[in-house]
Amino acid sequence: MNKAKYLTLTLASIILTGSLAAGGADNTSGTIAANEYTGEAATDIAAAAGAGTEKQPQTGPQPKVELTFWTLGGTNYEDLAGAYTKEHPDVTIKVLKADDGNALHQKLSAAFAAGTGVPDIYQLEAGLVDQYLAEQDQFYNLNELGAGDIEADYLKWTWRQASSADGSFQLGLPADIGPTVVFYRKDLAEAAGLPGDPEGFSAAIDTWTKFAAAAKAVKEKTGKSFSGLADLTYNALRDQSVDEIYYSRADGSFFGDTNPYVQRAYDYTAKGIQEGWISYADIRSPEWEQGLRSGEFAAVAGPAWLAGTLKQSVPASVGEWRIAQLAEGAGNWGGSYMTLPKAGKHPEAAYAFIAWLVNKENQQESFAAQGLIPSIPSLYSDPAFAALRDDFFGGQQTGAEFGKAASRVKPVYYGPLHEETDALFKHALGNVLVKGANPAQEWRSAVKQARKLAAAGENR
Structure with a gap:
């Protein structure tokens, strides 16, 4: 997650976990928007978040799998989601984008409490990982979805940060670091x-x-x-x-x-x-x-x-x-992790997407587009990556x-x-x-x- 882009809008808005806990669930200051990558118009946030309203009717053929994806800060994940759905036409991805991490965190907490409106994919601020590891019953264990197969691709310390003490539970895939x-x-x-x-x-x-x-x-x-x-x-x-x-x-x-x-x-x-x-x-x-x-x-x-x-x-x-x-x-x-809340109905499809989203090729793309620092060390010596100048x-x-x-x-x-x-x-x-x-x-x-x-x- 590129903290710099939204932090510089106002340095006073830098997010600390203490302030997150102090805010109310209705603290929704900041820009939040949702986009559906099926050629449809952007959906309203209430529909994307399942905030007690009826689901908006869709036109055209119904997708086999519909995923909601909540992102934080300046990223290129909307563009990557669009590219993914072109290659996987059976998948629809609705992206809810937030510049205010406090609002997003409170919205997830409220959704957990209500038992409805929880996204399939949640971009978790690295500073909140320990808090959510204590609530791991709310999330899928990514080790059970195949995360162990790609663990070696990532920096050991960033992978370990989102793991339980014994390593049996993996909360998220490392997306970016600080x-x-x-x-x-x-x-x-x-x-x-x-x-x-x-x-x-x-x-x-x-x-x-x-x-x-x-x-x-x-x-x-x-x-x-x-x-x-x-x-x-x-x-x-x-x-x-x-x-x-x-x-x-x-x-x-x-x-x-x-x-x-x-x-x-x-x-x-x-x-x-x-x-x-x-x-x-x-x-x-x-x-x-x-x-x-x-x-x-x-x-x-x-x-x-x-x-x-x-x-x-x-x-x-x-x-x-x-x-x-x-x-x-x-x-x-700083940095972030891609997590899968257990309320999601399509964990296999969601995992396939996030594993693709944070692979080597896409992390290099995210660095070039938004300055997100990769969590995959093999990129650091990649000639194309190392040659990028500022x-x-x-x-x-x-x-x-x-x-x-x-x-x-x-x-x-x-x-x-x-x-x-x-x-x-x-x-x-x-x-x-x-x-x-x-x-x-x-x-x-x-x-x-x-x-x-x-x-x-x-x-x-």
Whole structure:
């Protein structure tokens, strides 16, 4: 799923799992439309979602199989669905497209509760995977439909993320991913005496000690901040945790306060704030976007879909930005999975379609059309894929760079309460940046609230 396209419409609309849980089922802001690939006119959302209305009459021959497909964000899945139905005239696919992930998530929750209107195929936000793995009785086990035959085609970590602990249940097929890299301004790097080329810049920041040294050099020699965001700097270190971050996959218990990687991520980010080379707290803030437009910082450590944000927010800076590798390993933020809710009447046909949709050929097509980063590693060395260049990034072969980052990601468990817990630590860092608060005191406050949140979750 291409988060960048819809996130850049308004940075304030970036979706967090915590906000998803807070919204009501009727929160349907954003663009949602449904299309039926049979030559018919587009259907109304109420008909596509089965919202208690009578099914609209169809003209012409009735299809043997009719599938409903709910998609999220900027994708080319409508076009691919059309191509599939041309090759499979016995299949009709109605695509419900949502730019607002909150609305789509709430609509699915409402459909589950009502027992009607559930789609055959649901594009699941990667950040919600653990939540839905806890509700796997609502979904088909893709292993029983043949997923095991194609597992080896995909990155191990992204496949594992949608699997049960023992691997017996597969919730979804990996559609796209969001590996983390460093987006940086070539001119500001060179002004600070750092290499401007991606390979040289990557080498100059390949440890977190060297990253901080580069940050100080940029600040001292250009007057600009180095890292534009506290939350994404924290993410970059946090996601290098071994196996788990805040919660145990085995029993769901909270241990974030004793995870040395979480402590390191917090302390490192707080120090960067105090030393003045981290400039903004939150990617959702309009201040950050203004800082981006006015060139107030040299780099952003963030997911691949952030490339779209840069292109839309600072179109005049074509050729100034480059992409480098993150220090000591990459993480992942974003991506999606193709899932099959159990209410669907045609699981075999639905599985055949999604297996085709996210195959190697179509993932390359999705990258070329919408910038969706493939989850199939063999694509990264494919000459046609690796040769794709992006003028915004100075003609850099961005697909190859994102692929390199994806290959460095290690699987890590988040847990159903990850977003709410994560927000507590980021709020603490925001207080350090904005209010000049004491980092140690803010850490203790965040830990106290996180423990309370975890205890409440255990009692649900």
